[in-house]
Amino acid sequence: MVQPQEQIRIGLLGAGSVGAQVARTLVEERELISARVGTPVRLVGVAVRDPEAPRDWRIPGELLTTDPEELIDNSDLVIELIGGLDPAGDLVERALRRGAAVVTGNKALLATRGAELHALARHSGAVLRFEASVGGAIPILRPIEESLSGDRITKVMGIVNGTTNYILDQMDTTGAAFDDALTEAQRLGYAEADPTADVEGHDAAAKAAILGTLAFHAPFTIDDVYCQGISDVTAEDIEAAAGSGYVIKLLAIAEKQNGGAVLRVHPTLLARTHPLASVRGAFNAVFVVAENAGELMFYGQGAGGLPTSSAIMGDVVAVARYLRAPAPEPPTISDEIDLPALAVENAKTQYYIDMQVTDQEGVIAQIARVLADHHVSIESMRQPGSVSLEGEVDDDAGGNGAQVQIVTHLASERDLQATVNALEGLDVVKSVDSVLRVEVEN
Template identity: 80%
Template sequence: MNVAEPITIGLLGAGSVGAQVARTLVEERELISARVGAPVRVAGVAVRDVETPRDWRIPKELLTTDAEALVDEADLVIELIGGFEPAGALVERALRQGTAVVTGNKALLAARGDELHALAAETGALLRYEASVGGAIPILRPIEDSLSGDRITKVMGIVNGTTNYILDQMDTTGAAFDDALAEAQKLGYAEADPSADVDGHDAAAKAAILGTLAFHAPFTLEDVYCQGIREVTQEDIEAAASSGYVIKLLAIVERQNGGAVLRVHPTLLARTHPLATVRGAFNAVFVVAESAGELMFYGQGAGGVPTSSAIMGDVVAVARRIRSAVPETPLLSDAEDLHALTIDAAETQYYIDMQVADQEGVIAEIARVLADHRVSIESMRQPGSVSPEGEVEEAGRGDAGAQVQIVTHQAKEEHLRATVETLESLDVVKSISSVLRVEVEQ
């Protein structure tokens, strides 16, 4: 494309993020054009209803309900409709024509990312989606570009601001889950139906994207083990705090046992861990690579303005590639033969909080069960029954029972789960109130 020729942009969707992107494209057109090195022209903004009030008043002449015609006209399509359809059909239409696409649609990418990448490779189209993970945090480009010469072994992150806000409120103010959720909804962090957030589905979609980029292998939402935070109680939060931990919902993708395990679940982190300090609705992603070591990316993870920053970063980068006519390198051209493993293959630590009979020999019986399942104890705590030397003492006899908190050493998930099942069957174990996975600093 000649430098003097304008790059035509079609924007699909004008919600909270789309309206901010439209504002930037219109009000900062000269600045964006200067950074691209060619004139940038907005061909239109496709919406369902041109009369709907929006966060920013988009010039009426730019609004259209004919999304397909807009896709056909554009050199670069920005898809911010969200969901599977019509977003998927429009993205596919653009890529089939060789038209560049920038999107923040994590659900679509988690479900059809491999297919869309293959289509982009076939036609030479550019496909970018920095805003799909972590809002304003620039995490995908560093993984794809800056760390492309390194071997990433693990990515672990707080990638959902809603759940982080809820868990942070429970930890810092003592709020119950329902009250913290209600406050998150009042502040606009959570939708009226918060299921995608609190049940972990949003984070799981992001885990699939992170795994695909980090390991150069195609993963989908079906490859991700997913557990949300609905079952986390204030008692869990307090018990974790008493042992020096904080609970976070983490998305974790990790090379393990010849494959990759992708998982999302509530996790205990020592309060000294960098991710433990992430408060409110902020996001952070922790990357471990063989040569670079440990890296952490932190910032605002939600909202129209922060997310539009990530969209515009992709827009400028893609527009520059269009201007210079640099061919696209297929993302998965060097894909590894790395298969998704089930959660059973994960190697983790467990925190187990239980009520046991207050009688002699209980601790020894618990220790025997763990040893039988090839699980060793890193620490054991019996609140209120700790010797001056820090050793757990046998509880005295009584009917009330006693509380025992165990943190295991790292072991296979299947062994840990079998351990918990056996403990539940013991006569001396009255109940197991909490079982949480633990992540330690590398």
């Protein structure tokens, strides 16, 4: 068990945009933080690669060090803001093995080695906190872990990447093309020079693994998450969605289904009446469904040095209070439930299918027959520029083909994928131009 501390020594690993803000807060607001903790809190060092590198806040030279191992060994609480897997993973492991508390915002590390690090923390009696790893300033992980610990969460669904939300929002509200919206996101600092982790969904997938682990008390990694990014979303998709009353968002979803859990990240059509549909710009939001609490939504700034440093400092104060007056057990996560991760084919969802078909009699009948053969029913069907279809394609649409857009009812992902494959094999279907999942309000 951790012994009560009369002074909390803090070591900071990394001094990027977030790290510099955390260092500034710990130095300039030391008296305030100490008062909130109830005992003196002191930043004893900041480990960096290059002490001379320019930073958002000038860290006092006597605090800078290039020896992170020595800093860890002389700290009661280690804040890891290096990011990535190496050397961050080894440094966090070193801290936990010696019983030092760890606060991190490293989603990639937690989504890859989370179960191992939680087990290590339990064994050594250390505390591992990571509120900043999902949703920036939004307090979402502690409410899931603590406030809802007496309930059963069945689904967590969220916009957890500000870059992609900004891009899709610009495409929806201004008609911008994907490349133009991405360039603007980079100019504003929302997107990195290499935006792959964001636009291909990898960042959101790491967060989905963390959310699923916390919500369902079962160990998941990023390898358990189906991942599809937004780079293939076109202006035509955005326009078609808007015409049907939808908006496209990149969602991270963790949901209990069929005795397991399906974790997935992909572009999703949301009805404009859904609470998540109104999340604009680079903001984040997480929607939680629990058996007793019902539906809850957490909303706020999801990226940037200041919002993320706020989440880090919230964890720092909570952990420092624990170190001052330890509880019988450290507040860490237990992977207590054997809940298997299921392939995305086991998910229950709806599809939006946009296709070009020949302009001839009987087309809709053939399409409907394919859906029925695969146990999929049609919720709505429309032909852009025409009234909603009740039977055949409008012969007056002109040209040698027509565009048809279908939204299916809820069905298994496996049946929906088979349906799309069968539609592509029909002679009357020229092309299936877009297939997107649809999320309905519970």
